[in-house]
Amino acid sequence: MKFIAFVVSMVLFLGGLLLMGYAFEPGSGEGLTFFAGLLAIALAIAVPFHLLKRLDG
Numbered sequence: 001m002k003f004i005a006f007v008v009s010m011v012l013f014l015g016g017l018l019l020m021g022y023a024f025e026p027g028s029g030e031g032l033t034f035f036a037g038l039l040a041i042a043l044a045i046a047v048p049f050h051l052l053k054r055l056d057g
Helices: 002-022 030-056
Strands: none
Touching: 002 030
8 A cells, every 4th residue: 555655646746747847838827737736746745644644553
């Protein structure tokens, strides 16, 4: 279960970085794309802190 949570977190983190990078392309809905990337990175950090804490103990 820890490995699956790690993979999901890593995909969310890298996807968030990718979205934040694409936010600077003209005509891509800059604000929405940047916010989606920021939200994906926040979720990537929240998964290990909240989900794995409950699974361990």
